[in-house]
Every structure is written in C-alpha cells, then in structure tokens.
Amino acid sequence: MKLPSFVQHTFDHEIPGRARIRYVFGSGLFFAMALQVLTGIVMAFYYVPSAREAYASVYSIQYEVTWGWLVRGLHHFGASAVVVLAGLHLLQVFLSGAYRKPREMSWITGVLMLGLIMGFALTGYLLPWDQKGYFATQVATNIAGGVPVVGEATQTLIQGGTEYGTATLTRFYALHVFALPLGLLVLIVPHLIYFFRHGVTAPGKDLVSGRSIKFWPVQAFYDLVFITVILGVLLTLAVFVGAPLDAPADPSSSYVARPEWYFLFLFQILKYFEGPMMLLGTVIIPGLAATYLVILPWLDRSKENTLKARWKTVAPMAFGLVALAALTLVAMSEDANNKSYQAQLAVQAEEAKVAKKYARNGFTAYGTIEALEGRKLFRTHCTSCHEAEGEGTPECIDGKCPSDFGLCDSQEQCYRAPVLDHLGSRKWFLDQIERPDHPTKFGTILDKAGNAIFKGEMPSYADPDDESNFMQPTVRAGVVEYLIQGTGRRYDPPIDTALAKKGEEDFGECAYCHEPTEGRTGPLLIDVVPGSRPQVMRLAGYGSDAFLRSVLNDPGHERLYGELNVMPSFSHLHYTQQDALIAYLRTLCTDCVDP
Numbered sequence: 001m002k003l004p005s006f007v008q009h010t011f012d013h014e015i016p017g018r019a020r021i022r023y024v025f026g027s028g029l030f031f032a033m034a035l036q037v038l039t040g041i042v043m044a045f046y047y048v049p050s051a052r053e054a055y056a057s058v059y060s061i062q063y064e065v066t067w068g069w070l071v072r073g074l075h076h077f078g079a080s081a082v083v084v085l086a087g088l089h090l091l092q093v094f095l096s097g098a099y100r101k102p103r104e105m106s107w108i109t110g111v112l113m114l115g116l117i118m119g120f121a122l123t124g125y126l127l128p129w130d131q132k133g134y135f136a137t138q139v140a141t142n143i144a145g146g147v148p149v150v151g152e153a154t155q156t157l158i159q160g161g162t163e164y165g166t167a168t169l170t171r172f173y174a175l176h177v178f179a180l181p182l183g184l185l186v187l188i189v190p191h192l193i194y195f196f197r198h199g200v201t202a203p204g205k206d207l208v209s210g211r212s213i214k215f216w217p218v219q220a221f222y223d224l225v226f227i228t229v230i231l232g233v234l235l236t237l238a239v240f241v242g243a244p245l246d247a248p249a250d251p252s253s254s255y256v257a258r259p260e261w262y263f264l265f266l267f268q269i270l271k272y273f274e275g276p277m278m279l280l281g282t283v284i285i286p287g288l289a290a291t292y293l294v295i296l297p298w299l300d301r302s303k304e305n306t307l308k309a310r311w312k313t314v315a316p317m318a319f320g321l322v323a324l325a326a327l328t329l330v331a332m333s334e335d336a337n338n339k340s341y342q343a344q345l346a347v348q349a350e351e352a353k354v355a356k357k358y359a360r361n362g363f364t365a366y367g368t369i370e371a372l373e374g375r376k377l378f379r380t381h382c383t384s385c386h387e388a389e390g391e392g393t394p395e396c397i398d399g400k401c402p403s404d405f406g407l408c409d410s411q412e413q414c415y416r417a418p419v420l421d422h423l424g425s426r427k428w429f430l431d432q433i434e435r436p437d438h439p440t441k442f443g444t445i446l447d448k449a450g451n452a453i454f455k456g457e458m459p460s461y462a463d464p465d466d467e468s469n470f471m472q473p474t475v476r477a478g479v480v481e482y483l484i485q486g487t488g489r490r491y492d493p494p495i496d497t498a499l500a501k502k503g504e505e506d507f508g509e510c511a512y513c514h515e516p517t518e519g520r521t522g523p524l525l526i527d528v529v530p531g532s533r534p535q536v537m538r539l540a541g542y543g544s545d546a547f548l549r550s551v552l553n554d555p556g557h558e559r560l561y562g563e564l565n566v567m568p569s570f571s572h573l574h575y576t577q578q579d580a581l582i583a584y585l586r587t588l589c590t591d592c593v594d595p
Contacts, residue, residue: 020222022096023200025089027223028230032082033184035234036120039075040177043068047127049173051166052367054129055248059359062245073238079121081234083262086117094296094317097305098200104297106194109187111293116184121262123176129169131348134249135257137172138164139267143282164251246348247355248369256344258335265327289320358587361595364576374584377577381570385417387440388588415439416446417567424487424543424589429480433471434462445566453564458513458522471506478503479510483525486539489586490594524559548582 048057061068099107126137145155160167273281302309358371383392401414419440422428437443442454461471482503514525527540541547556565
C-alpha cells in the first residue's frame with residue numbers, strides 16, 4: 001500500500017549521522033498538541049460558553065458524560081505537557097544552534113507558536129467558570145488593563161465590557177477554539193516546511209562523518225517511545241489525579257487565586273514591581289525577553305556553532321532560564337510556607353467539595369446549584385441563631401453568649417436556637433421526642449426577658465423516671481416512623497409501614513398538644529382532611545418542604561409556634577431564594593435518599 005506523499009516524505013527524511021534522543025521533542029510536542037485538539041473537540045460537543053451554563057456543562061463532562069472525566073483529564077494535563085514540551089523543544093533547538101542562518105524563519109515561527117501556546121493556556125483557564133479560573137484570569141486581564149494608552153481599551157475588548165460575564169466567556173472561548181488554533185495553523189505549516197527544507201541541526205561530528213540515515217525506522221522508534229511515555233504520564237495523571245473543578249465562580253466571594261504553575265514566574269515578578277513600577281514587571285521585562293528571542297538569529301554573529309563560541313547569546317538565555325526557574329520555585333516555596341494561604345486553600349477545597357456534592361442534585365434554569373445558593377443564604381440570614389454543619393455556633397465568653405443572647409452548654413458553646421443538622425431524618429425526629437430541652441433543640445430559645453420559653457413545654461419521652469410520659473424505645477421508633485411519612489421524603493432504609501402503623505396508634509399520647517384543638521401548645525403535626533365527614537386526621541407535613549416554607553414566611557402562625565415564637569419572618573426573601581434555602585436544608589437529612 002502506497003503511503004500519502006507527506007508521510008512518505010517524513011519517513012524518507014534524511015538525518016545526518018545517526019538517530020538521537022535529542023530529536024524527539026518536536027514529535028512529542030506535535031503529538032501533545034494533536035491530543036489537545038482531539039480532546040478539545042470532544043469537550044466542545046458538550047460545553048456551553050455562557051456564564052449561566054458553563055460550569056454546569058463542565059460538571060456534566062466531568063461527572064456525567066461517559067469517559068468525560070478521562071477526556072477532560074487528558075486535556076487539562078495535556079495543557080501543561082504542551083508548555084513543558086514547547087520549552088524543551090525550544091531549548092534543544094537553541095542549544096544545537098538551529099536558530100542560525102538559514103533556519104531563522106523556522107526559529108521565529110517556533111517562538112511565535114510558543115506565545116500562542118501560552119495564549120491557549122490563559123484562555124482555557126476561564127472556560128470552566130469556576131472560582132480558580134475566574135479570579136486567576138482576572139489577574140491577567142487587570143495586568144492588560146494597566147498597559148499605558150491601550151490598556152483600558154484592550155481590557156474592555158477582551159472582557160466584553162467592564163465586568164466579567166457571558167460576553168467575557170464567549171470571547172475567551174472564541175479565542176481558544178477559533179482564533180488561536182487558526183493562528184497556530186498559519187504558523188505550524190511554514191514551520192514544518194522550513195524544517196523539512198533544512199533538516200535537523202546535527203552535532204559537528206555527525207556532519208563531518210558524511211553519513212546519514214532515514215527517519216524510518218530508528219528515529220521513528222525513538223519518537224514513538226517518547227510519545228508513548230507522554231501518553232502514559234497523561235493517562236496516569238488523568239486517572240489517579242484527575243482534572244480539578246472548583247466551586248462555581250462567585251464574584252462576591254474573597255477567593256485567593258494563583259495562576260497555573262507556568263505563569264507563577266510572572267506572578268512572582270509582580271510582587272517586586274508594585275505601583276508605578278508594575279509596568280516594568282508586566283510589560284517591559286516580558287517584552288524584552290520576547291524581543292530577545294525573536295532577534296536572536298541576528299544577534300548571534302559567532303562563526304562556530306559551539307556553546308563556547310556562542311557565549312554572548314548563551315549567557316542571556318541561561319540567565320533568563322535560571323531567573324524563570326528561580327521565580328517559579330520561590331513562588332511555590334512562599335505559598336507552601338504561608339500558613340494563612342494554606343488555610344485558605346483548605347477552605348476553598350472544602351467549598352469545591354461541597355459544591356460538587358450539591359451539584360449531583362442538578363442545576364436550576366439559571367445555571368446555579370440551588371443547595372449551594374441556599375447554603376450561602378443560610379450563612380447570611382440564619383447562622384446568627386442556628387447551627388448547621390459546624391457553622392453558626394459561637395464560643396461563650398466568660399460563660400456567656402455574645403450579646404447575652406442564648407445559653408452556654410457544658411462545652412462552652414453558645415446555642416440560641418435548634419441545631420439543624422440531620423433536619424428531617426429519623427435521628428432529628430427522635431431527638432425531638434427524647435430531649436426537647438437539650439441546648440441543640442429548644443432548651444435555649446429565650447424571650448426578650450432572657451427566659452427559656454420552650455423549656456418544660458414538652459416532656460422527654462425517654463426519661464424512665466417520668467412514668468406518665470415514658471415511651472419504650474420501640475414505641476418511640478414507631479412514632480418516628482409514623483411522623484417521617486409526613487415529610488414527603490424517601491429514606492434509607494425505606495419507611496417501615498407496619499412500624500409506622502403501630503406508631504400512629506401510639507401517637508395518640510402526643511395528639512393533645514399537636515392536633516387542631518384549643519388545647520394545642522405545639523406545632524401542628526396532624527390535621528383534618530378537608531371535607532371529610534366524619535373527620536379524618538392526617539399528618540400535617542411536619543418537616544416537609546411546605547412546612548419549611550411556612551416557617552420561613554410566618555413562624556408565629558398559630559399552626560406553628562404561635563405566641564411563643566421569637567423567630568423573625570423571612571417572607572421578604574424571593575421565592576427562588578426560599579427554594580434555594582429549602583434545597584439546602586433538605587441536604588441536612590442524613591438518611592434521606594432523594595435530592
């Protein structure tokens with residue numbers, strides 16, 4: 001079978017002397033870029049470049065699309081591989097003197113491609129629309145905005161306005177998948193043409209020998225082994241490390257961002273050039289370095305191709321590489337030893353973990369994770385009184401709660417209202433029955449005079465010394481099984497209908513305080529079925545979504561806590577905010593299996 005002419009020409013390409021490992025970097029780089037194109041195309045089938053849907057689409061690729069996690073992992077780590085291989089290829093070309101006449105254009109197109117590769121890395125960073133990409137990319141666009149004369153206009157053009165949004169994302173996406181690939185194609189074609197025209201720059205002894213071999217099979221074997229190693233490393237990282245995905249971008253948060261490792265040197269430079277000197281670190285030094293690389297073929301006037309003969313060009317390059325490596329290592333070291341930064345990293349990692357956990361329940365029509373938004377609302381509006389997931393319980397000071405509101409327990413924690421962990425679960429209902437006066441339940445709710453208004457209102461049904469109210473454990477379990485039917489949730493293990501039926505019979509002891517009668521003193525747990533004759537009782541939905549919404553809107557309603565209520569109404573929250581808050585509260589149920 002006859003091979004295509006391009007392939008045949010590649011196989012027949014003459015290499016002076018013998019095959020060498022130093023020649024593999026170009027092929028490795030070409031493979032890594034091809035892999036980026038392939039995995040990028042696959043992800044483009046699912047990705048949606050809008051601020052509303054970008055994160056959800058990336059989450060879907062990572063956790064829902066078959067093999068999506070692998071494709072995204074290869075693409076993520078492939079970006080770093082391309083940067084590393086481009087740097088190694090450039091260094092190998094420099095050391096061999098392959099930038100010298102007649103290979104000037106091959107060198108210049110390579111340098112320009114390196115710039116485009118860094119552009120790919122920068123524009124791709126924002127596309128997941130997560131916290132890390134959002135805030136790290138803002139650093140880059142702010143740097144662009146600081147350039148004199150054209151900076152502000154450039155930043156506005158890149159962002160699509162004065163703030164980040166869908167216009168920003170679509171422009172970065174257009175750059176990443178259209179403009180930059182087109183630019184790369186325009187450069188890579190002449191780069192390869194120049195390469196095949198002039199060939200590799202072999203060591204002097206290979207040139208003197210007068211011998212040559214064809215690319216196939218020995219050099220091709222070296223290249224194939226190197227490509228296999230690259231693929232193996234990328235697969236290992238994709239499988240065992242995985243591509244990261246932070247929490248969704250939240251402009252109102254205080255996220256501590258860092259660029260990817262290949263931009264850390266620039267990040268470190270900015271620490272040394274602040275204020276009026278910032279331009280030196282952001283534009284002048286990088287600009288001089290880029291200019292040096294472009295004009296290098298004309299700076300090198302040495303007659304010999306040895307490193308010693310080329311010391312005038314080798315010295316600046318060596319200095320630049322050492323400085324780049326040093327700046328990167330210093331940035332990493334400072335972050336590693338910065339306790340405040342490491343603590344913030346731990347917080348951000350936990351936020352990302354929580355976001356992905358809640359994302360399993362799906363996204364709203366607005367592209368948000370409803371329970372995550374509810375968690376933020378809970379922290380804003382509810383943690384001054386309630387605790388959930390370790391948030392909201394302040395420490396006591398000299399045995400008193402801050403502002404003298406709430407009561408301190410034996411652990412010196414201040415409780416002001418029920419702790420909402422396990423809300424709606426069997427444990428939550430059982431705790432209500434067994435220890436209603438506990439600090440984590442209703443025992444520390446105070447009126448304006450500082451009196452515990454609920455304490456003693458409901459007895460403990462687990463106190464064997466209180467013979468009139470004591471319930472056996474099996475009886476309490478039955479009552480709980482009966483009550484959880486009213487939440488409308490699904491449980492694991494499933495509701496035991498036989499036990500629930502027995503619990504309904506035993507609930508009679510509780511009905512006096514929790515049924516629609518004049519003597520009722522607690523929240524309504526059972527109600528009359530409308531229109532039933534004779535009257536039929538049913539569960540009133542205690543712990544259900546409807547119950548939670550009622551508590552938010554009017555906790556002092558007679559069906560809830562009536563005159564004993566001290567909780568403010570949150571009816572001012574938009575219904576979508578209430579939906580989000582309820583969605584978060586639903587996640588606190590530890591034995592519920594529905595979203």
